[in-house]
Amino acid sequence: MRLLFLAVLRPHTGNAVTAERVRDHLEAAGHICILKDAFDFESSSEIANLITTENFGAALALHLYRGGRLLQGHGIPFGVIFGGTDLNEDVNQREKNNVMGKILEEARFAVAFTESMKEMAQAQWVDPVFTREVKAKVKRSAGVRLLGEMPREDLHAAVKNCFAVVNSSVSEGMSAAILEAMDLEVPVLARNIPGNSAVVKHEVTGLLFSDPQEFVQLAKRLVSDPALEREMVANGREYVRRHHSWQAERVTYQRLVRRLEGSWED
Structure with missing residues (x-):
C-alpha cells in the first residue's frame, strides 16, 4: 500500500x-x-x-x-x-x-x-x-460529580463505600460495572434495557427502572427496605459466582483456543 x-x-x-x-x-x-x-x-x-x-x-x-x-x-x-x-x-x-x-x-x-x-x-x-x-449535563445537575478514570483497586474501594451502583446506559452488551457491583455486594439499579435485564432480574439480583420517575421510586424503596437490599445483594453475588466465574471463564477460553490449534477432543 x-x-x-x-x-x-x-x-x-x-x-x-x-x-x-x-x-x-x-x-x-x-x-x-x-x-x-x-x-x-x-x-x-x-x-x-x-x-x-x-x-x-x-x-x-x-x-x-x-x-x-x-x-x-x-x-x-x-x-x-x-x-x-x-x-x-x-x-x-x-x-x-x-x-x-x-x-x-x-x-x-x-x-x-x-x-x-x-x-x-x-x-x-x-x-x-x-x-x-456529559460534562455539560453534569454542570447543570446539582449534587452530581464527574470523576475521571481511576485504578481498578481504587474504583472497587469507592464502589464498596457506596449505597448502590446505578447503570443508566441506553445501550449495553454486558455491563462489567453491574457484575463488579454484584461481586462487591453492592445493590444495583439499572435501566431496563436488554443488556442490563439479561444480568439483572428485577427485585431478585437488582432493580430495573424505565424512566427517571421509576428510578426515584425504586431508589426510595431500596433505602427504606433493608431486607430487600440484603436479599438482592446475596442473590447478586451468587449469580456472579455461578454464571460469571473468573475460573470458569479461564477454562472456557483455554478450551476454545485448543480448538484453534486443531485439538477437537472436547
Missing part, C-alpha cells in the same frame, strides 16, 4: 527521528511510505491534491494537531501518533483542543508511546462528542 506519512521534520528533532523509525518499520512490511514535512503544506487542499496525484491509499500523521488536521475530510483512512507537544501544550489552547478532538473522531487509530500519554489523551478525549455532552 502507498502511505502518506505527515510529520514535523526539523533536522535532529525527536519527531524527525521517530518518523524515520516508523517509516522503516512500515517499509520493512512491504509498504511504500512517503514521508512529508507537515510544515510544507499551508492548507488541507494541498494535501487533497497530493493524495490524488500520488494515489495514496492511506495516511499517517505524527502529532495530532500539526499533522492530523491536514488529513481531515479527504475520505482517506488515517491514523495518528501523539507527538508530545500536542498532549503537553496544545491541549491547553481551546481551539486546538477542539480541533484535535474532531481529528480523533475521524482517525482509525491513535498511538501513544507511554501509558501516561495514553491516560492524558483518554482524559481529554475517550469519546469527544459524548464527553462534551
Whole structure:
C-alpha cells in the first residue's frame, strides 16, 4: 500500500527521528511510505491534491494537531501518533483542543508511546462528542460529580463505600460495572434495557427502572427496605459466582483456543 506519512521534520528533532523509525518499520512490511514535512503544506487542499496525484491509499500523521488536521475530510483512512507537544501544550489552547478532538473522531487509530500519554489523551478525549455532552449535563445537575478514570483497586474501594451502583446506559452488551457491583455486594439499579435485564432480574439480583420517575421510586424503596437490599445483594453475588466465574471463564477460553490449534477432543 502507498502511505502518506505527515510529520514535523526539523533536522535532529525527536519527531524527525521517530518518523524515520516508523517509516522503516512500515517499509520493512512491504509498504511504500512517503514521508512529508507537515510544515510544507499551508492548507488541507494541498494535501487533497497530493493524495490524488500520488494515489495514496492511506495516511499517517505524527502529532495530532500539526499533522492530523491536514488529513481531515479527504475520505482517506488515517491514523495518528501523539507527538508530545500536542498532549503537553496544545491541549491547553481551546481551539486546538477542539480541533484535535474532531481529528480523533475521524482517525482509525491513535498511538501513544507511554501509558501516561495514553491516560492524558483518554482524559481529554475517550469519546469527544459524548464527553462534551456529559460534562455539560453534569454542570447543570446539582449534587452530581464527574470523576475521571481511576485504578481498578481504587474504583472497587469507592464502589464498596457506596449505597448502590446505578447503570443508566441506553445501550449495553454486558455491563462489567453491574457484575463488579454484584461481586462487591453492592445493590444495583439499572435501566431496563436488554443488556442490563439479561444480568439483572428485577427485585431478585437488582432493580430495573424505565424512566427517571421509576428510578426515584425504586431508589426510595431500596433505602427504606433493608431486607430487600440484603436479599438482592446475596442473590447478586451468587449469580456472579455461578454464571460469571473468573475460573470458569479461564477454562472456557483455554478450551476454545485448543480448538484453534486443531485439538477437537472436547
